[in-house]
Amino acid sequence: xALNFLLGLLGLGIIVFVHELGHFIAARLMGxxxxxxxIGWGKAILKKKIGEVEYRLGMFPLGGYCKMKGxxxxxxxxxxxxxxxxxxxxxxxxxxxxxxxxxCLGGPLFNFVFAVLVLSVIWGIGGFYIFTPDNRIVLSxxxxxxEALSPAGMAGLQSGDRIISIMGRRTDTFDxxxxxxxxxxxxxxxxEIERNNIIHTYNVTPLLDESRTRGIxxxxxxxxxxxxxxxxxxxxxxxxxxxxxxxxxxxxxxxEHTIAFQAVLNELPSExxxxxxxxxxxxxxxxxAEYSDExxxxxxxxxxxxxxxxxxxxxxxxxxxGTVETWNTFTLSISSLSMLFRGIDFTxxxxxxxxxxxxxxxxxxxxxxxxxxxxxxxxxxxxxxISIALCMMNLLPLPVLDGGMxxxxxxxxxxxxxxxxxxxxxxxxxxxxxIAGLMFFAIxxxxxxxxxxxx
Numbered sequence: 238x239a240l241n242f243l244l245g246l247l248g249l250g251i252i253v254f255v256h257e258l259g260h261f262i263a264a265r266l267m268g269x270x271x272x273x274x275x276i277g278w279g280k281a282i283l284k285k286k287i288g289e290v291e292y293r294l295g296m297f298p299l300g301g302y303c304k305m306k307g308x309x310x311x312x313x314x315x316x317x318x319x320x321x322x323x324x325x326x327x328x329x330x331x332x333x334x335x336x337x338x339x340x341c342l343g344g345p346l347f348n349f350v351f352a353v354l355v356l357s358v359i360w361g362i363g364g365f366y367i368f369t370p371d372n373r374i375v376l377s378x379x380x381x382x383x384e385a386l387s388p389a390g391m392a393g394l395q396s397g398d399r400i401i402s403i404m405g406r407r408t409d410t411f412d413x414x415x416x417x418x419x420x421x422x423x424x425x426x427x428x429e430i431e432r433n434n435i436i437h438t439y440n441v442t443p444l445l446d447e448s449r450t451r452g453i454x455x456x457x458x459x460x461x462x463x464x465x466x467x468x469x470x471x472x473x474x475x476x477x478x479x480x481x482x483x484x485x486x487x488x489x490x491x492x493e494h495t496i497a498f499q500a501v502l503n504e505l506p507s508e509x510x511x512x513x514x515x516x517x518x519x520x521x522x523x524x525x526a527e528y529s530d531e532x533x534x535x536x537x538x539x540x541x542x543x544x545x546x547x548x549x550x551x552x553x554x555x556x557x558x559g560t561v562e563t564w565n566t567f568t569l570s571i572s573s574l575s576m577l578f579r580g581i582d583f584t585x586x587x588x589x590x591x592x593x594x595x596x597x598x599x600x601x602x603x604x605x606x607x608x609x610x611x612x613x614x615x616x617x618x619x620x621x622x623i624s625i626a627l628c629m630m631n632l633l634p635l636p637v638l639d640g641g642m643x644x645x646x647x648x649x650x651x652x653x654x655x656x657x658x659x660x661x662x663x664x665x666x667x668x669x670x671x672i673a674g675l676m677f678f679a680i681x682x683x684x685x686x687x688x689x690x691x692x
Contacts, residue, residue, distance in 0.1 A: 250276065252624050253301045254265070255351045256344040256631070260303040263343025267336040270306040270327035277301055305329040305340065332647035336367075341639040341646075349563060349630035352621040357559030359617060363549030368541050370411040370458035372399045375496040377455040379585050387455020392441040394430060397459070401436070402429040411458040416569060422452030460495040463541040471537020472509075476524040478538070479515065486512035495540050502526070502536070509536060563625060570629045636668020 264271050270289060275281065277295025284293040294303065307328040325331060329340070375396045377387050394400075403417040403426050417426070422445035429438050443452030462484040467474045484492055488510050492498040502509075505543055510523045527535050528643050550558060631639040645664065649656055 249623070250301075252348070252351075252620055252627060255347050255371075255624065256513075256627060257301045257303045259343035259345070259347025260305075260340060261343075263346075264303065264305050264329075264340040267332055267340050268327060269329050269332050271303060272306055273302075273304040275302050275304075290408055303344075307331075309622070322480070334650045337646050338643050343644050345628040345631045345639060348624040348631075350569070352563045352566075352624045352628075353559045355559070355617050355621040355624075356562050357556045360547065360550050360558045361552055361555035363547045370460060372401060372408050372410060372414060373459035374398055374400060374411075374414075374456040375459050375494055377457060380457065380496045380500050387453075388441050388444055389454040389456050389494070392428070392439040393437075394428070394441070394456070396496075398430040398432050400428060401431050401569065403427070414456075418454055420569060422446075424452075432600040457496050460540055460543075462492050462495055462498055464538055465541030466539040467537070468537035472524045472527055473537040476511070476522045478511070478513065478522070481515070483514040484511060485514060485519075536604060563621070566622060566625045567629055570626055635671060636664045636666075637671075641668055 257274065257276075261271055261274050263532065267570060272289070273291045274294060275293035275295050277297050278291075278301070279296035281293040282296055284291055286292070294553075306325070307330050314369055329337065332340075374389070374394065376390045376394065378390055400414050402408055403414065404421075405427070406413075406417060408414045408417065422443045425445065426441050427438060428441045429436060431437075441454050443454045445451075446453045464473075464480055464482045466480055467478050486492055487498055487501045488506055490497065490501055490598065492501075503623065505526075507525060508523060509519065509526050512521050514520070524536075549650060632643075634640045634644045641664070645656060645661065
């Protein structure tokens with residue numbers, strides 16, 4: 238877990254550096270003086286002044302800032318401007334509102350460009366594994382026997398169907414299905430499925446999963462019961478099951494997919510009778526199951542995961558794919574925002590710095606377990622995702638954020654004179670309260686998240 242946090246801190250440090258570098262370069266280009274550029278917060282443990290800028294390394298490695306001349310003295314500055322006092326030319330608030338807007342946009346823009354470049358390089362190099370199930374589905378009621386029909390089941394979908402499009406958008410993989418369903422809770426979605434080589438259309442209305450801030454229709458991805466790995470020392474290992482074996486039944490029940498297999502294990506049988514195929518021959522073996530404290534059956538099987546190896550694209554195609562992926566993720570993030578205001582559990586839906594750091598490191602360490610190349614690829618893809626999220630969040634028209642400052646400067650241009658200092662101060666104070674409240678929920682959620690590892 239310590240390794241996860243170290244990798245996570247390294248990754249988030251890169252994202253913050255990119256963001257603040259964008260503000261730094263944009264401010265300098267706009268003729269605004271930058272007084273300090275810091276990686277990390279708190280007391281500077283290292284600092285060096287080069288030219289007019291003091292470069293710092295903060296005590297706390299998470300975060301950073303770019304301090305422009307006068308940018309934190311907004312109330313005093315606005316009073317001076319209202320009184321007609323002329324500011325120094327290189328002061329942040331002396332610059333024309335358009336130049337200040339450009340300085341604010343620099344950070345989010347760099348995060349967006351960073352994501353484009355990272356994804357483009359990854360697709361240009363290629364050779365990394367993409368683990369993704371296809372568009373064949375299993376109804377959740379098959380795992381939770383006795384469960385009421387899910388939205389998909391109520392609409393008429395069946396296990397084994399292939400969802401080929403939703404709202405007219407092609408869905409070649411299960412991830413494609415999830416992307417559309419996630420952002421459309423309580424909306425009627427025309428779903429096209431293929432069943433026995435015949436196309437059918439149904440209307441499905443996703444429910445809102447309040448704990449995860451997403452729409453759900455009660456389906457799992459279909460996985461064939463092919464063993465990908467048998468854990469040494471496990472009941473399955475001791476019984477002689479091997480990688481590549483195809484399990485066809487458990488305790489007399491046919492298993493076409495892994496959900497059917499898991500449904501039998503959920504009944505906590507003391508004895509397990511497995512039927513399987515190896516090299517075209519049928520076999521049968523019986524053994525006892527092991528149960529965890531949470532009463533979950535464990536026999537030591539990891540299923541084979543469907544994947545393909547990403548091809549190496551030509552530079553212009555890699556750049557195009559990187560740009561399209563970044564834009565699609567950006568627009569998906571914006572669409573997902575609306576669900577924060579539909580009665581969801583903020584402590585579950587909003588991730589704070591601790592959880593994001595751990596998740597970043599977890600993605601990286603999992604990837605590194607498959608090789609250095611896979612580890613770097615997995616980490617950089619996740620960092621691109623976080624970079625896009627940071628870009629989008631900073632552009633929200635909320636006080637304190639870049640988007641909030643841009644809103645103030647637009648209002649100033651419309652008025653053609655400085656805004657009242659009292660209004661600016663109140664606007665920023667509201668922003669501080671909002672951000673503090675959001676951080677409270679996020680950190681509380683982080684504590685609950687970490688409790689799952691130590692509890």
